[in-house]
Amino acid sequence: MTEIFGVPAQVLYGQLLLGLVNGSFYALLSLGLSVIFGLLNIVNFAHGTMYMLGAFLAYALLMPLGLGYWWAFILVPLVAGGIGIIIERTILHRIYGLDNIYGLLVTFGLTMVIEGLVRVYFGVSGLRYPVPASLSGMLDLGFMRLPVYRVWVIVAALGLCLVTWLVIERTRLGATLRAGTENPKLVQAFGVNVPLLVTLVFGWGVGLAALAGVLAAPLMQLTPQIGHSIIITVFGVVVIGGMGSILGSILSGLTLGVLEGVAKVYYPEASSTVIFVVMILVLLVRPHGLFGKQ
Amino acid sequence: MAGVILSLNDVNGWYGESHVLHGVNLEVARGEVVSLIGRNGAGRTTILRAIMGLLERRNGRIEIKGRDMSAVAAHKLAMAGLGYCPEERGIFSTLSCEENLLLPPVTRRDSGMRVSLSEIYEMFPNLAERAKSPGTRLSGGEQQMLAIARILRTGADILLLDEISEGLAPVIVQTLARVIRELKSRGFTIVMVEQNFRFAAPLADRFLVIEHGRVVDVVQQSELAHRMDEIHRFLGV
Numbered sequence: 001m002t003e004i005f006g007v008p009a010q011v012l013y014g015q016l017l018l019g020l021v022n023g024s025f026y027a028l029l030s031l032g033l034s035v036i037f038g039l040l041n042i043v044n045f046a047h048g049t050m051y052m053l054g055a056f057l058a059y060a061l062l063m064p065l066g067l068g069y070w071w072a073f074i075l076v077p078l079v080a081g082g083i084g085i086i087i088e089r090t091i092l093h094r095i096y097g098l099d100n101i102y103g104l105l106v107t108f109g110l111t112m113v114i115e116g117l118v119r120v121y122f123g124v125s126g127l128r129y130p131v132p133a134s135l136s137g138m139l140d141l142g143f144m145r146l147p148v149y150r151v152w153v154i155v156a157a158l159g160l161c162l163v164t165w166l167v168i169e170r171t172r173l174g175a176t177l178r179a180g181t182e183n184p185k186l187v188q189a190f191g192v193n194v195p196l197l198v199t200l201v202f203g204w205g206v207g208l209a210a211l212a213g214v215l216a217a218p219l220m221q222l223t224p225q226i227g228h229s230i231i232i233t234v235f236g237v238v239v240i241g242g243m244g245s246i247l248g249s250i251l252s253g254l255t256l257g258v259l260e261g262v263a264k265v266y267y268p269e270a271s272s273t274v275i276f277v278v279m280i281l282v283l284l285v286r287p288h289g290l291f292g293k294q
Numbered sequence: 295m296a297g298v299i300l301s302l303n304d305v306n307g308w309y310g311e312s313h314v315l316h317g318v319n320l321e322v323a324r325g326e327v328v329s330l331i332g333r334n335g336a337g338r339t340t341i342l343r344a345i346m347g348l349l350e351r352r353n354g355r356i357e358i359k360g361r362d363m364s365a366v367a368a369h370k371l372a373m374a375g376l377g378y379c380p381e382e383r384g385i386f387s388t389l390s391c392e393e394n395l396l397l398p399p400v401t402r403r404d405s406g407m408r409v410s411l412s413e414i415y416e417m418f419p420n421l422a423e424r425a426k427s428p429g430t431r432l433s434g435g436e437q438q439m440l441a442i443a444r445i446l447r448t449g450a451d452i453l454l455l456d457e458i459s460e461g462l463a464p465v466i467v468q469t470l471a472r473v474i475r476e477l478k479s480r481g482f483t484i485v486m487v488e489q490n491f492r493f494a495a496p497l498a499d500r501f502l503v504i505e506h507g508r509v510v511d512v513v514q515q516s517e518l519a520h521r522m523d524e525i526h527r528f529l530g531v
Contacts, residue, residue: 142449156472172396178388179397186384190398191448293387 007265013144015261020111021219023050024157027050028212029230030249031164032205032238038181038244039201042103043094046110050206050230054213055222056118057274059129069132069218073094076214077207084206088199111227118224153215161250168246178199181244214229236279242292252290298357299324299483300345300452301446305354307337307344307507314340314350322379322452323482327474327484329494332504333530338487339381342454345485347371350364358452372401377450381457382485383441385429391436392425395444402449407482409446417473418443437464442473453477459493467493491529503528 002009033047057079058072067075087110095102133151139146169172180187180194188194220226237256241248256275264272270277282290300322307315315337322328330338337512342520347368354395356364358374366374377398386394400408414420418439424432430444432440438458445453455474459467474497486492494501495518503511505528 121359175389175393175397179386179394182386182388183384186370186378186380187350187397189348189371189378189403190375190445191369191378193367194397195369202414 005266010144012262012265014260015265016100017146017150017261018264019194019258019261020154020254021257022260023254024098024154025216025253026234026237026257027161027250028157028215029209029234029248030241030253032208033179034238034241034244034246034249035164035168035235036202036205036240039177039184040088040092040103041100042095042107042234043100043105043106044205045231046087046114046204046293047107047209048227048229048234049082049111050080050084050209050227050232051213052118052222052224052227053083054113054210055129055217055220056122056224057210058214059122059127059222062129069135069214070212072217073211077211080210081203081207085199085203087206088202092202093195093198102247115224115227122222124223124249125233126212126223129217129222131218147216153219156215157212160211164208165246165250166204166215203237218264233275236275238289240275240282240289242289245289245291245293247288248291297324298322298490299359300344300485301355301357301406302341303355303357305341305344305352305356307340307349307352309340309530310350314507315344316509318344320502320509322485324481324483325478325481325497326500327478329501330485330487331491331494331501331529332506333528334489336504337507338504340507342378342456342485342487344455345371346376371452372398372448375402375407375449377445377448377453378427378439379445379453379455379458381460382514383437385432385437385440387428387430390425391421391427391429391432391440394429394440395421395447398444398448400448402451404449407451407480408449409443411447414443414446414482417476435462435469438462438466438470439473442470444479445476451481452483452485457487457489459488459490471497484513485529491525501525 004012029047033044036042038043055077057076058069061067061072061075091106091110095106126145135149135152137148139148139151162268168177176187176192177197180192180197184194237253240256241252256278259274259278260271261273298321302320305315305318306313318341330341332338340349345356347366349520354364355362355467356378357382358376361374363374365437386397397412402408414499420436421440421443423436429437429440441453442458458470471493474484486494499515501513502509503513511528513525
């Protein structure tokens with residue numbers, strides 16, 4: 001059997017695939033987190049909770065209502081985005097202009113409330129969400145076999161990241177968003193309804209996190225804590241990529257996911273800390289992140 | 295005053311707890327060029343910011359074309375025909391020159407004052423050459439031209455220009471003076487804050503002297519020659 005640095009190639013490829021899947025989730029979540037921070041200047045601790053909520057909403061659509069994966073893929077981001085819009089309009093808009101710590105505390109409180117509600121309704125034991133029939137099975141590449149669903153997750157996440165990047169970097173709406181991130185008051189003076197833009201961006205970011213939750217649902221045991229475990233890593237990804245940098249979020253999310261996967265093969269003890277070691281190194285060399293602006 | 299297009303009545307403004315505008319009263323007629331003059335910190339820029347709804351707190355009455363705009367949201371003021379060119383130019387670093395130019399939405403298609411993109415490029419040929427360059431890579435003069443050009447596209451007919459000649463080479467300042475004359479001849483109403491009195495002197499119809507956050511005197515263009523000493527005293531020259 002072929003070995004790469006003493007590790008069977010099949011094992012390494014398998015971990016690289018897992019790393020890419022995790023990296024796709026990191027990229028999707030850090031993208032939303034980064035855009036929300038850029039425009040609202042709020043460190044949204046509840047972002048992981050929205051990911052968890054997305055997975056549980058998909059479950060809720062399936063179990064009582066019988067609406068399957070593809071319904072969830074469309075409906076969950078819309079419902080979660082709507083919840084995000086309500087949260088922004090009723091709570092977050094009151095703390096704009098205040099120190100970042102207020103945003104962090106408020107969104108931490110939201111995390112507790114939403115997690116508590118999910119715990120009351122769904123319980124704390126892990127729930128299973130089935131892989132949709134149309135995406136089950138294996139893909140044989142000759143040198144390795146890939147689960148179709150995991151390939152779909154990577155393709156869907158990369159597609160969503162690409163579309164988001166294109167909208168932000170290549171359209172008039174994206175130019176307005178970027179300008180709003182730099183100087184919202186001046187953009188408002190030009191006649192752009194910045195408060196509405198902020199609300200929609202927050203709703204979109206939450207929708208994207210919930211969609212990541214839908215994608216992740218068939219890959220894990222659903223518990224109310226799944227948002228917690230991922231959000232800390234995603235914060236690390238955003239810091240490494242550069243707060244507010246779209247491209248930085250996507251590239252560092254994917255790269256760090258793969259790095260984590262490789263660490264699991266060669267030195268498993270370091271796999272859960274490798275991202276934070278990179279974060280410390282990046283902060284020492286480039287405090288504003290790899291792609292961030294000073 | 296006949297044909298008043300912009301008026302401020304007893305406008306007060308604050309930066310945080312600091313009371314910086316103390317009952318500003320002024321009127322500007324349609325097609326007029328008015329220059330706000332005064333020493334640094336007198337409140338000239340703050341008056342423009344108050345008009346644009348950019349102060350955290352203000353009161354008093356602001357009318358544009360006879361409509362009370364005091365309580366109108368900041369983003370709706372542009373719809374009334376206001377175009378604002380801030381002191382720091384406000385060029386966005388993440389946007390190219392052309393993206394900066396196209397950023398402000400066209401707010402008044404039927405105003406008849408809208409300057410087309412081709413006219414803008416005719417007026418400022420440098421902007422056409424640097425269309426794809428990042429906005430903040432432009433020279434100071436080009437950035438200033440961009441800051442003025444982008445509000446002309448929107449259909450605004452009242453232009454608030456803050457220190458547009460500041461820190462620019464004499465040849466660029468001459469170009470800007472030519473642009474102001476052309477805009478005036480097209481019927482634009484212009485309120486400009488200028489520290490460079492030699493730039494503003496031949497352009498403005500009236501000079502409003504600002505001290506301690508209020509208008510303390512008005513000098514007509516026709517009075518300029520014999521009140522120059524007085525003006526120099528106001529400006530601390």
